[in-house]
Each structure stands twice: as structure tokens, then as C-alpha cells.
Amino acid sequence: MDKIFIIFLLTYIVIALGQPPLFRIDRAGAAIIGASLMILTGSISEWDAFTAIDYKTLIILFGMMIVVANLRLSGFFNIVMGFIIKKINHPKTFLKWLIVISGILSAFFVNDTVCLMFTPFLLSICRNLNLNPKPFLIALCMSSNIGSVATLTGNPQNIIIGNAGNLSYSTFFIKMFPVSIAGFLILYITIFLFYKEDFKKDISVKTSFKIRYNRALTLKTLIVTSFVILFFMIGFPMELVALGAGCFLLITRRIKPEKVYALIDFRLLVFFTGLFIVIKSLELSPFATNILEKVGSLSISNLWFLTIVSGILSNIVSNVPAVLIIKSFLSRGDEIHWLILALSSTFAGNITILGSIANIIVVEGASHRVKISFWEYTKVGFFVTFLTIFLGTFILLFENKLFSF
Secondary structure, three states: OOHHHHHHHHHHHHHHHOOOOOOOOOHHHHHHHHHHHHHHOOOOOHHHHHHHOOHHHHHHHHHHHHHHHHHHHHOHHHHHHHHHHHHOOOHHHHHHHHHHHHHHHHHHOOHHHHHHHHHHHHHHHHHHOOOOOHHHHHHHHHHHHHHHOOOOOOOHHHHHHHHHHOOOHHHHHHHHHHHHHHHHHHHHHHHHHHOHHHHOOOOOOOOOOOOOOOHHHHHHHHHHHHHHHHHHHHOOOHHHHHHHHHHHHHOOOOOOHHHHHHOOOHHHHHHHHHHHHHHHHHHHOHHHHHHHHHHOOOOHHHHHHHHHHHHHHHHHHOHHHHHHHHHHHHOOOOHHHHHHHHHHHHHHHHOOHHHOHHHHHHHHHOOOOOOOOHHHHHHHHHHHHHHHHHHHHHHHHHHHHHHOO
């Protein structure tokens, strides 16, 4: 068996497991070890390994992480939570605003951060209002994934897809926003049907929530964020806009730099760097060349096949590694293929707790108060995933026909 394929296979097995037995190797470690082995065994040259790294994706991620870190430190998310509290007059109203706001925030900021900030807030609100927190926690997981599909910066795999497919931010948003809206509706109805009894009770207790935030830093960061989104929409290079925004926000007298750096997920950046090299090594191998020649590029008639394959693969090895594999087969594909890949790889993350990091953050963060079993999550996730992928794909195919005239 080819050494490149063996290294690739072992790397992806560890990524799929999360951590292998006997060894304390996480996904980032597996990616770096795999990349190093590819270089050390001569499977890829040092220059090819260097050029394999998608610096645009890494710069966009790094810049947006700095922006989100400043939003967290400023207390912006406390303001959002205070807004939700004011709107609560019934469990159904609470669910509606939770899905909409967490989904919208996840579209423009990292969905993992939204889940991290909202989980303790949800637990506190549900305790004070005597509500079952499970439907709201599950809704938070899924709405953050659904909302993140709307923009190229909503999640890491979208950034990769945007760069690989040369997609514009504005076009992506226009076509994917309706998909997110449809997903929100499906999620709301599904959660309500599965937990009908929990939405019959009236809210008789009002909770108090003290909003702490830094007015100047919040205003500054929101202004910068607004310009970032505007420049993205206009079509400025996303990596330059994100990095420029991050650099500007580092110029401050209020926040110590180490506080910002502590909130940057450097492990994710390391994970991506290693994966880029591992996948490029596979692409350059005779094994991959033979596969590509046999399979060829996916045509318009294979879009449903692409949806199914990316959805399944995303649940086996996680969405980012799945996208990095599949994009090799879409080098000659047109825009619709990349949109379908973004949709299916993102929505597939809702089917199980392990489907996305956002899910794990919520479930683990709430574990000291409430236990959400794998099956309880999956029975809701299966219906939400199937319906959102099916309806979302139909919407994209309809848009493709509509805009082709």
C-alpha cells in the first residue's frame, strides 16, 4: 500500500476518533504529525508543503478571531443576552428569539464563540424561569450551525470553500441567506413538536440580568465589525480586511494584548496548517491522480450525490477535513457545487453531538446542570439535518435555475 495513503489514512482515523487509545494526541497534533511524516518520508517537497498552506484562510480566521475576542472582552454578548431577556414573555417567544439571534450572530462571528457565551446564560435563564433547558440548549447548538452557513466567514469550512471556489462574499450571502431562514423555521417547528409539553407552561418568574460592558470598546469594535462586513460585501480581499481589522483593534489602551491572545484558537490554526499539507500530499500522489481520472469532476446531475457524500463524510471525519478531501473533486465545478458543499457539510454537523465543535461546547458546558444524551440529541438532530439539507438543496437548485435565465 502506498506510504502516502497510509499516512493520510492514519491521520484521518485519529481525527475521526478525536483521540486515539493509549496516546494523548488531539486532532491538531494528528494533523501536524501527519504533515511532518509526509515531508520526512519525501512524500511532498518542502516547497510544495509550504505552498500547500492556504494562507488566505488562516489569515481570515486569525483576523476574525481577534475581532470576536474584542467583542467578548467588551461585553457585547451581555448586551445581546439582555435584549433576549426583555423579549421573554412565553417559552415559544424565548425559543424564537434564541434561534434568530444566535443564528444571526453565528453568521458573522464564529459559531463556537456564540455557543460558549450563550450556554451559561441559557442555564441561568431556564433555572430562574423554571424551564426545561434541554430544548433551548439543543436549539442553540443547531441554530448556530444553521446560521453559520449564511456567510463565507460563518465557519471555517466556508472560508476554505470560498477561497477554493473563488466565491464572492455578497453572492454567497444572497444565495445562502434564504437557506438559513428556512433552516431556522424547520428547527423551531421540530424543537416545538419534540418538546410540546415544555412550551405549554406560562412564565411566572422574571429573572434579573445585570449587563456589564465597556461602552467605548463595544462601540469601537462594532464600528470596525460593520466596516469589515461592508468591505466583504463590496469585494475587497477578505484576508486583508480581516487582518487589517484585527491589527486596528490591537491598537488600544484598554485591553492587555495577552487577554486577546488567550481567546484566539491557535490550536485550530495549527490543525488547518497540518491538514493542508496532508491533503496536498495526497493530491500529488499517483493514487489520488488515478482516482481523479476515474471519477472526474462532479457534474450538475450529481449534485444530490455530492450532498449525500459530503453529509456522510462530514460526520465521519468532521466537516473541515471532509471539505478538504471533496474540494479536490470540484476543481472544475461551478458555483452551485461549492454552495451545495457548504450547505451539506455545515448542516450535517447537526445530526449528532459529535457533528460539530459547537455542539460539544454546549453539551459539555451544560453537563454540570443537565445531561443531554447522545440519543436525545440525535433523534432531534436527524430530522433537523435531513429536512434542512433537503429543503436547502432544493432552494439552491431553484436559485441556480432562476439566476441562469
